[in-house]
Amino acid sequence: MRQGIDGRSVIRSRVGGILLLAAHLLIVGWLTLRPLDVMWVTASNFTPFAGIRADLALGAFAATRRIGEGLLLLAPLGVLLPLAGGRLDVSPWASLARTVASGALISLAIELLQTGVPGQVVDVDSLLLNTVGVALAHAAVVPAARSRMRGRQAHTGRSVRPRRKAEGAPQGATPTIPRVGVAP
Template sequence: MQRHGWGGESAAIRIRAAGGVLLVAHLALVAWITLRPLDVPWQPPTNLRPFAGLRADLALGWQEAARRIAEGLALLAPLGVLLPMAGGRLDVSPLVSLVRTVMAGAMISLGIELLQTGVPGQVVDVDSLLLNTVGVAVAHVTVVPALRSRLRRRGDDRRRRAAIRTDEAAQGRTPTIPRVGIAP
């Protein structure tokens, strides 16, 4: 029997497909933003001390620090939603999902930072790694549990309605047997 609409297996396939396509598109955008060569008159040194770059930005003013923090949090934040969406699992522990997503986000951010070592005008910054990872975690915590709960309720409602229809069909009319005439 083929399922139609947003219920059942077809919904899970659609969600995974949409998550995969959006994930690839977002990673392509991130790669273009972070790995393209830049023409700059000077290049700041590599920052390998946590929060040193943020302290330097705060010394320049709160607006510069706020801009840098917002950029760092927002760059990979969509991964907090797209990675679980591409995985397509509804019945998973929230903690396991968070840890898995944050670790994947941290590894992607680390990969970007390592690739930047060979790109002119791009600098490795441990603060970017930290901010990107926190952005993934915040997006995951704020969106994914509520979305999974909603999708689970929606699936439960569909299963309940299907069970009611099945019960009604079983309790419905008694099947009739066509009359057969008596042979001569």
């Protein structure tokens, strides 16, 4: 069972998160997987940071634009994936690891799908920047938002964790299973 202030708000936030996540992924798919009508394309980049170094050599504006685009493309996933999950009481490190891994896999899927799209080029730097963008967005927003939501629960008197049975409480007799003989 997911925790929340009440059942309806949890369902509303999860549904909202799922809808926003789907809308964001549709926009990202349109931006990254549509065929481009270009005269020529650069070769695929499989060397990490080679494209970033080349952009830095072109100047600060080109580098800022390219790095910014890479960081911002999938950054909303850092917030939308945990929102769609709907959990409040979860380890911050586990949440970060799960979100970053999901963001990296989505970025990898986009890069792999781009191999068949005319005018689109596979770039390992995009994969790296997209993953870092997801991690930064998650680290900047999610822990504070979860803390704030848990604070609201504390003020309303509702518990964050579901109640469990006491450790020393009797649980009744242990069921026994009759032995069955081996058939001839």
